[in-house]
Amino acid sequence: MVTEVVSAVLQTSFLGDMVLTTPLLERLAREGPVHVVATPANAGVLANHPAVASVIVFDKRRSDAGWRGFARVAARLRAVGASRAFLAQGSLRTAALALMARIPVRIGFDRSAGRLLYTRRVHYRAEWHHAARLWSLATAADAPHSESAPALRPSLYPGATEDAQVDGLLQQAGLDIDTPLIALAPGSVWATKRWPHYPDLAAALLQQLPSAAAGARLVVIGAASDAPLAAAIAERAHATQGPPVIDATGALSLLGSAALLARCRVLVTNDSAPLHLASAMNTPTVALFGPTVPSLGFGPLAERQAVLGVHLPCRPCHAHGPQQCPLGHWDCMRTMAPDTVLRSVHTLTQR
Ligand code: SF4
Structure with missing residues (x-):
């Protein structure tokens, strides 16, 4: 026994x-x-x-x-x-x-x-x-101590409640529940980890949606405090005369956000919590690293993923990401071009 x-x-x-x-x-x-x-x-x-x-x-x-x-x-x-x-x-x-x-x-x-x-x-x-x-x-x-790191992926289990949250969000936006989605997660507790070009990426995406995500809608995920970032993305998208961006910031529970990510063709995120939710749901992930680097131990674990970062001698400058760039120029995030991110989105969404 x-x-x-x-x-x-x-x-x-x-x-x-x-x-x-x-x-x-x-x-x-x-x-x-x-x-x-x-x-x-x-x-x-x-x-x-x-x-x-x-x-x-x-x-x-x-x-x-x-x-x-x-x-x-x-x-x-x-x-x-x-x-x-x-x-x-x-x-x-x-x-x-x-x-x-x-x-x-x-x-x-x-x-x-x-x-x-x-x-x-x-x-x-x-x-x-x-x-x-x-x-x-x-x-x-x-068990004997392992010499090499095992390949692991986290796991989460959204249920019917969380699915209903996501259905409700889409229906409120006037969409079918099976509408293809592309998620953007522009927030982070640490200011220097927030890539500043999400609005430009959204505009570019709406003009060049990946063929495998034809008819996709953009959805912004994050906490309620990320609402201003979502508003800036929505405003820029509106200027392109593209379809409205869905603002899910503060609208879903954590597990509800995981349920939403499970339905997304791809997530573009900073080095922040949504990256790990996407790993758990195996959602293709484009991860943007600025003051931190994946080798600190927090890179994406989804099967399909791209990690983007600018080569700079000052990276990484902090274990989490400082609130202000200690060198003042913030080149690690500022110089990461939307076109580069757009290419990764297209690559990851190819069937
Ligand atoms: S010091 Fe370098 S890595 Fe750190 S925030 Fe500034 S540009 Fe980014």
Whole structure:
């Protein structure tokens, strides 16, 4: 008889990190239930995921801030009865949470801030994709250490609710639900990662749609705060007298955005969360990298993909992307030409 092992995975980083944690969740779910500690913003993206037994929300900045909130979440985590915790997010706080939940085995990376509270430390493979790095936490538990990075793709499971969200968006725009779509994701938390030429790309696309996406409509995805970027794209598209751009910013849940991406012929995105949602849905992806580079571990994992970046000695200048170019010229994004991006869109949409 095989004994089930109950695992807890603590991942309270950004949305992209949560998406890239899903191969680890799948790996652990082969051995027993997996409970995930997530931020309120990211918890919903794990809905319907077959590898996830439950999600424990840790609102570390609001309702669970302070000692009492921390103790409350630790009690909830303790109640799931995990025998091992995987510290996918490496802070001292999450390590202390696992300790306070009395989880005896605590596994994390050897360079994480919380490493002194871990019972096993796994070498952080800076040269690997982050999905593979996170997955490697499981190999420390019961498998020989892998020398080469495995090929992994994250997974998400939008359901009927999310499909209905997307149908509603298209119907509101007066479109059939099977209208071909091309997605643009112009936003990023970090200002220098936002390619400034999406409006020009939209205008060029509307004039030269790929033949495999004839009749396609452009849809802008992102958070509600990305609405001004969507408005600038829509305005430029309007000036070309092309069909209206669909503004989906702030209109869909995270998983709803994944459902939308699953229907898109291609996504053009910065190095930001939609890139990882597209990897999970295997949507062809044109990824635009400026101050960061894919070798930091966050490149696209869709089967069909193109990574674009300008060759500059200053790249990468930051692990995430600074809010302002430290050299003042921002050439990494400013000089990336819309024509180059347009060519990649055409290439990726060829059947
Ligand atoms: S320093 Fe170089 S890589 Fe960094 S934002 Fe400026 S142009 Fe881009």
